[in-house]
Amino acid sequence: MAAHDEQIIADLGLRRESARSLYDYPNVIRALSVLCFLIAWEIYGRRVDPLLLTYPTAVVQAAFALITSGELRRQMADSLTTLALGFGASVILGVGLGLVMGRSRIASAALEPHINALYATPQVALTPLLMMWFGLGFTVKAVVIFLFAFFPILINTASGVRNVSASTIEVGRAYLASRTQILFKVVFPAAVPFIMAGIRVAIGRAIVGMVVAELFTAITGLGAMLTLYGNLFETAKMFVVVIVLGVLGVVLVRATQALERRMARWKETERAS
């Protein structure tokens, strides 16, 4: 068939249009744009008071210093450990409680007022209170991260579970699945795309929570480095931390997106077809 089509297209004298322009290379445009920005920054930055602004080459030097001294690595490891713990707890509890709330109307009605109230409160406002309860160390940071990340996961899981159609659950019943089997072999997999979307939103919020907690407690972690070098007016080092946080955010969000695509692949292709 394909060969046949080619023959007809050739007979008609038609050809794919292939006019190339800069327009077809968006990555080149992106790279040039960033380069222009860096050059402008370098020129302007060198003429401004170094207390207020720095310039790219100074940032690179500062980064080199922070890396070779091991400080950046140490603080980053500290931040990431807390992040993993707080975020991990929010995934486990968010998905678990979300499954319960999605399946049981009673549990949902009983928990909803508390959850809505907590979710509506800006979590930043809770941080000073949490510091009174949990001190300035590791615990309070993990709790703040947990609170930032927990709600999107919980709410998405619950609505994903509620979204599973009665006819899908009926398939489970018709094939003699127990309540537990229906939960884990029917409801949970059906809700995975929702859960993953919640996790993707939550990872971004978890990073915000991490920085907020570290800024408040100002003892360890990347946020604490920001406070420290801010107080010392070492602007270039502050920029290093900001860039590291930015890159960390991008990497983690991209990673969850990739995981989401993998786990919810059937949903995406289902929508496309």
Added chain:
Amino acid sequence: MLEVRELSKVFFEDNDPRKPGLVALHNVSFSVRQNEFVCLLGPSGCGKTTLIRIIAGLIRADRGEILVENKRVVAPGRDRCMVFQQFGLLPWRTVLANVEFGLEIEGVPREERQAVARQYLELVGLNGFEKYYPHQISGGMQQRVGIARALSKKPDILLMDEPFGAVDAQTREQLQEELLKIWTKTKNTVIFVTHSIDESIYLSDRVIIMQARPGRIKEDVKIELPRPRWEGDVRADPRFAALRTHIRESLRC
């Protein structure tokens, strides 16, 4: 043997206590012999789907009872298996994993259930499609998966709720023929819900004609056309035409 005794079912509106209930089934009785192929035929709202769902044990009757081998049916059981109108496949599972589902629930070890699943996929003509996802195959193929999944449980009674309602006309005739071929091998008792007169005559030994408001049995028609019915053109047989006319008349008044 399956026996339906004076079955009644009423649906009440969930939120409106002023509305009277809807009588979906009223005093329905019939029985089905072993290895018999019976169609429940009727217009929408005649309660045929409600009836097959009660037989499947997915919903409870309000009055009357259903007996399978003299045992009362109150819940889904391993003696009955359902093929759904919208296929009821689990979209995150591959074709093979969908067929495995029933056996997996039963706790059959992986290797064994995969072997059984492959065997039934071959029976419905889907070997080679094990790794596809439901959305990647056509509606007709999806329903073959649904049939393979039901048969893999070796049910005595196969319940089919308008299984070919959601596929196009050509595929539908092809699936009807294949269903008969499979049935001659597996020899299940089949209860098949449809609203197509031709489909009911082509497939079954008996057509139970149902009527709406309230849902009840109008007539029980024996289909004594010779089997196998896929050889030659049964639909052009004068007896087929006579049955078609008779059933159409019966449905009309």
